[in-house]
Amino acid sequence: MDPVPRDFETWHATPIPDEPDHPELCARRAHTSEFERIYDLVDAAFEVRRPRALYDWLYRRSPLGPARCWTIVERKSGRFVNSVARIPWPFQLGDEPIEGSVQVDSATAVDWRGQNISALKKGRRNDPWQRRSVVVGWPNLKSQRAAQKHGRSHTLLGPLPRCVLPLRAGELLRERGWPAPLATAAGAAADRALAWRRATASRASDIRLEEIRRFEADFDPVTRRALRHDGFWSPHPADFLNWRVTSTTRTTVTRPSPPMRATRCRAGPWPCCSTTAPS
Numbered sequence: 473m474d475p476v477p478r479d480f481e482t483w484h485a486t487p488i489p490d491e492p493d494h495p496e497l498c499a500r501r502a503h504t505s506e507f508e509r510i511y512d513l514v515d516a517a518f519e520v521r522r523p524r525a526l527y528d529w530l531y532r533r534s535p536l537g538p539a540r541c542w543t544i545v546e547r548k549s550g551r552f553v554n555s556v557a558r559i560p561w562p563f564q565l566g567d568e569p570i571e572g573s574v575q576v577d578s579a580t581a582v583d584w585r586g587q588n589i590s591a592l593k594k595g596r597r598n599d600p601w602q603r604r605s606v607v608v609g610w611p612n613l614k615s616q617r618a619a620q621k622h623g624r625s626h627t628l629l630g631p632l633p634r635c636v637l638p639l640r641a642g643e644l645l646r647e648r649g650w651p652a653p654l655a656t657a658a659g660a661a662a663d664r665a666l667a668w669r670r671a672t673a674s675r676a677s678d679i680r681l682e683e684i685r686r687f688e689a690d691f692d693p694v695t696r697r698a699l700r701h702d703g704f705w706s707p708h709p710a711d712f713l714n715w716r717v718t719s720t721t722r723t724t725v726t727r728p729s730p731p732m733r734a735t736r737c738r739a740g741p742w743p744c745c746s747t748t749a750p751s
Contacts, residue, residue, distance in 0.1 A: 499592040502541040510555045517579035535711040536560035553581040562707045563606045575609035687713045
């Protein structure tokens with residue numbers, strides 16, 4: 473395992489290599505006390521108003537520590553004009569733990585777009601103790617092209633295996649670009665089929681459905697058996713599940729009688745994570 477400290481203060485205090493000359497801007501790490509300024513930048517860049525409680529849950533509350541944010545700041549005014557936020561995330565390659573994160577927000581102020589200011593962070597975002605790390609994100613097409621252009625896309629690992637069981641399929645289909653009438657009709661049919669499947673499963677003699685408010689450590693063997701494989705995967709121990717799922721949403725878990733074989737978790741307005749392990 474790479475000797476990577478998860479302590480935020482250690483990460484924040486690590487010396488930064490000499491900066492390239494730029495008369496107006498500098499690149500640096502952001503402290504948690506500056507997160508509100510990043511929230512404002514993201515809201516302005518995307519013309520949205522994300523609830524502050526959601527920002528705080530994402531940036532501050534993870535059991536793996538606060539978000540690691542690299543920013544570009546105007547020297548004279550101190551204004552944040554660019555930010556990239558990464559949330560610490562558990563990853564393994566087979567049984568080997570690897571430092572990992574999920575990139576959640578990347579924003580540039582409107583008046584600084586198209587000037588390649590992200591190049592100021594090149595060579596500084598790799599911390600000196602890291603020999604390798606995994607970063608997962610869902611970049612749009614423009615961001616993918618920028619990553620390739622500026623040499624930030626070295627190796628394509630491919631998609632991480634996942635399974636999504638929608639609770640309301642119509643909303644999911646609309647999110648994927650289906651016309652509203654078609655998404656409503658197809659979603660209703662899918663919802664009926666999935667409801668029948670859940671009802672059939674709940675009548676099985678070796679399965680019972682329970683609503684839970686908090687995951688305990690006895691779930692860890694189940695989620696590990698459900699998720700583990702020889703490639704890249706993401707362990708979800710109880711404390712991480714409690715932050716990711718139960719701290720923000722109502723959770724329903726399928727708990728078969730021993731040996732446990734599956735978990736099914738609601739996670740947001742329409743999706744849920746669904747994992748199944750062999751008995």
